[in-house]
Amino acid sequence: MLETVVALKIKDLTFDWRLYPRFEMDVAVVARYAAAMRCGVEFPPVRVGVFKGQNIVVDGLHRIRAREQLEIDYVDAVVRVFESEAALFAECVSLNSAHGKGFTGAELKANIRRLERYEFNVDEIVALTHVPASEFRREHALPFLVLTSPSGKKISVGHTPDPNDLVEFKNALKVCARWAESRMIPIENAETLASVLQCFLGFGKVLSNA
Numbered sequence: 001m002l003e004t005v006v007a008l009k010i011k012d013l014t015f016d017w018r019l020y021p022r023f024e025m026d027v028a029v030v031a032r033y034a035a036a037m038r039c040g041v042e043f044p045p046v047r048v049g050v051f052k053g054q055n056i057v058v059d060g061l062h063r064i065r066a067r068e069q070l071e072i073d074y075v076d077a078v079v080r081v082f083e084s085e086a087a088l089f090a091e092c093v094s095l096n097s098a099h100g101k102g103f104t105g106a107e108l109k110a111n112i113r114r115l116e117r118y119e120f121n122v123d124e125i126v127a128l129t130h131v132p133a134s135e136f137r138r139e140h141a142l143p144f145l146v147l148t149s150p151s152g153k154k155i156s157v158g159h160t161p162d163p164n165d166l167v168e169f170k171n172a173l174k175v176c177a178r179w180a181e182s183r184m185i186p187i188e189n190a191e192t193l194a195s196v197l198q199c200f201l202g203f204g205k206v207l208s209n210a
Contacts, residue, residue, distance in 0.1 A: 047060060090118070
């Protein structure tokens with residue numbers, strides 16, 4: 001499909017970190033791009049999304065920052081109108097994963113989680129992130145956690161309990177509650193905490209129907 005390229009003033013563009021699929025900008029990449037631009041290297045146009053009256057940078061942040069370093073006021077851009085934040089974020093993920101530096105493991109996991117919150121299905125997420133389905137399943141998997149009940153029984157978090165084991169699950173939940181009250185939950189990072197909490201919520205649904 002033929003795309004129209006227009007020149008936009010950089011000062012009229014909006015960059016929203018909430019919609020950027022990376023955790024940080026790479027200053028080394030910006031410097032490298034700026035050096036190439038000084039030598040006359042032509043770069044492809046950036047991508048801009050129009051959403052709620054704003055021209056939001058979808059892809060090309062490093063190119064824009066490089067042009068700013070060179071005190072260039074304009075940038076060539078392909079502009080597209082978006083009807084939802086979900087569609088805009090999906091485009092950001094798709095374009096940033098298709099070229100340039102790949103996502104880190106943490107970035108990929110965060111992007112997958114957010115796409116799920118926007119209700120994209122597995123096939124759509126695999127296509128947007130450009131990762132094999134097997135890698136998606138690995139990034140999506142909850143951590144395997146085993147709790148030991150007061151009676152010594154091993155209970156695997158993340159699996160639906162047998163009705164006969166509900167008492168053991170209740171005991172395990174009491175342990176979890178004490179962790180929360182003492183703020184001593186044994187976790188390594190916030191992502192693990194979120195996953196553990198999801199497991200606990202799943203337990204709660206089972207217990208409430210018991």
